[in-house]
Amino acid sequence: MSREVDVIVIGGGIIGCSIAYYTAKAGLSVHLLEQGSIAQGTTQAAAGMLGAHSEYLNETFYSFAQESQALYREFRNHSGIDFGYTTGGILQLAWTEEERLALSRWHEATHLSPEQVCKRMPDIVPSPFGASIFEVDVHVHPEKTAFAFWAAAEKLGATLSEHVHVTKVETVDAGYRIADWNAKHVVIAGGAASAELLPGLQMTTVKGQCMQLDAMGIDLPYTLFHQGCYVVPRLDGTLVVGATMEPDETDLQTNVAGNLALNAIAERFVPGLSRFPVLKRWAGLRPKTVDELPYIGHIPEKENMYVAAGHFRNGILLAPATACMIRDLIVGNEVHKERIEAFDPKRGIFHGANYRTERQPV
Numbered sequence: 001m002s003r004e005v006d007v008i009v010i011g012g013g014i015i016g017c018s019i020a021y022y023t024a025k026a027g028l029s030v031h032l033l034e035q036g037s038i039a040q041g042t043t044q045a046a047a048g049m050l051g052a053h054s055e056y057l058n059e060t061f062y063s064f065a066q067e068s069q070a071l072y073r074e075f076r077n078h079s080g081i082d083f084g085y086t087t088g089g090i091l092q093l094a095w096t097e098e099e100r101l102a103l104s105r106w107h108e109a110t111h112l113s114p115e116q117v118c119k120r121m122p123d124i125v126p127s128p129f130g131a132s133i134f135e136v137d138v139h140v141h142p143e144k145t146a147f148a149f150w151a152a153a154e155k156l157g158a159t160l161s162e163h164v165h166v167t168k169v170e171t172v173d174a175g176y177r178i179a180d181w182n183a184k185h186v187v188i189a190g191g192a193a194s195a196e197l198l199p200g201l202q203m204t205t206v207k208g209q210c211m212q213l214d215a216m217g218i219d220l221p222y223t224l225f226h227q228g229c230y231v232v233p234r235l236d237g238t239l240v241v242g243a244t245m246e247p248d249e250t251d252l253q254t255n256v257a258g259n260l261a262l263n264a265i266a267e268r269f270v271p272g273l274s275r276f277p278v279l280k281r282w283a284g285l286r287p288k289t290v291d292e293l294p295y296i297g298h299i300p301e302k303e304n305m306y307v308a309a310g311h312f313r314n315g316i317l318l319a320p321a322t323a324c325m326i327r328d329l330i331v332g333n334e335v336h337k338e339r340i341e342a343f344d345p346k347r348g349i350f351h352g353a354n355y356r357t358e359r360q361p362v
C-alpha cells in the first residue's frame with residue numbers, strides 16, 4: 001500500500017537532512033530517501049567551516065551565506081543538540097601585499113599586523129603581511145550536523161528510508177510516486193549523484209583529501225586559512241588539515257601524492273605540524289556546477305520538483321539557507337529574485353540538448 005506525504009527528499013547528506021528539517025518545521029509531512037546511510041556522502045568528508053568570507057564568490061552568495069550562518073546560530077540555540085559548533089572563527093593569512101589589501105576591505109574583520117599575529121599565535125608560521133580574523137566564520141562537525149538536522153526533523157514527524165536507491169520518479173495524478181511513497185513535491189538532493197536522476201544536469205566533481213592530526217600541545221584559537229587550504233581545530237583537540245583540489249580524480253582513495261600535499265599544507269601554517277600522529281585520512285568528491293554556485297530551484301518543465309545540489313566547497317555553510325529557500329518555494333513564500341536567478345538549475349541543464357525529446361528525464 002502506498003503512503004502519502006507532502007514532500008519526498010532524495011538524498012540524506014547535509015542538504016537533504018536540512019531540507020527535511022526546515023520543511024517539517026513548516027508543518028509539511030516529509031519522507032527522506034537515502035541510498036546508503038545518512039551523512040555518509042561528501043558531507044562526512046568536509047572540514048565543516050562556515051567560511052562566508054574565505055569562500056566569497058559574489059554578493060548573492062555572500063548574503064545567502066550570511067543568512068545560513070544566522071540560521072546555524074538559531075538552530076544551535078533552539079535545537080539543544082551538540083553538533084560541534086565551534087566559535088573562534090577563521091584567521092585568514094596574508095602572504096602578499098595584494099592579499100593584505102583584499103582582506104582589508106572587510107570592515108567586519110579584525111585586522112592584525114605581522115607582530116600582532118606572532119604575539120597572539122606564537123605557534124604558527126609568521127605571515128609577512130599580517131592576517132584578518134573573521135569571528136563569524138565558525139565551524140561545525142559536518143557529520144554530527146547532518147545527524148542533528150535529521151534528529152530535529154524526525155522529532156517533527158519526518159520519516160526516513162535508508163538503503164533505498166532511487167532510480168525512477170513516476171508521475172501520478174496527485175504528483176509523484178517513488179517506491180511506495182506518493183508526494184506532491186519531490187526534492188532531489190543527491191549531491192554529486194543528482195545528475196543520475198536528472199540526465200543532462202552538468203555536474204562534475206573535484207576530489208579533496210584531508211587528514212586529522214593528534215596535535216596535543218598546539219593550541220589554535222582560530223581556523224587557519226590561506227588560498228583554499230586550512231587547519232581546523234576541532235573541539236576534541238585534534239586538527240583537520242585540508243585539502244587537495246583534484247579535478248580529474250573520481251575515486252575516494254587517499255594516496256601518497258595527497259599525503260605529501262597535506263604535509264606541505266600543514267608545514268605552511270605550523271612548523272613541524274606534519275610530524276604529529278595522523279589519526280585519520282580521507283577523501284571526498286565536491287559536487288561542482290557550471291559556475292561553482294549551487295543549483296537550487298525548480299526543475300524546468302517538472303511541476304513541484306526541485307533540485308538542491310552542487311554546493312561544491314560550501315555545502316555545510318549553505319545547508320540551512322538552501323533548505324529554507326526550498327521550503328519557501330514549496331509553500332509559496334517570496335524568494336529573493338536574484339537568488340532564484342543565481343541558483344537557477346536551468347543554467348546547468350541540457351545545454352544544447354532538447355530536454356523533452358533527446359533526453360529521458362526522471
Ligand SMILES: Cc1cc2nc3c(=O)[nH]c(=O)nc-3n(C[C@H](O)[C@H](O)[C@H](O)COP(=O)(O)OP(=O)(O)OC[C@H]3O[C@@H](n4cnc5c(N)ncnc54)[C@H](O)[C@@H]3O)c2cc1C
Nearest residue numbers: 011013035041042043047048049166191208284315316317
Ligand atoms: C575535503 C572536503 C572538504 C570540505 N570542506 C567543506 C567546508 O569546510 N565547508 C563547507 O561548507 N563545505 C565543505 N565541503 C563541501 C561539502 O562537503 C559538500 O558541498 C556537501 O557535503 C554536499 O552535501 P550534499 O548533501 O549535497 O551531498 P552528499 O553529502 O554527498 O549527500 C548526498 C546523498 O544523496 C544520496 N543519494 C545520491 N543519489 C541517490 C539516489 N539516487 N537515491 C538515494 N540516495 C541518493 C547519497 O548517498 C548521499 O548520501 C568539503 C568537501 C570536501 C570533499
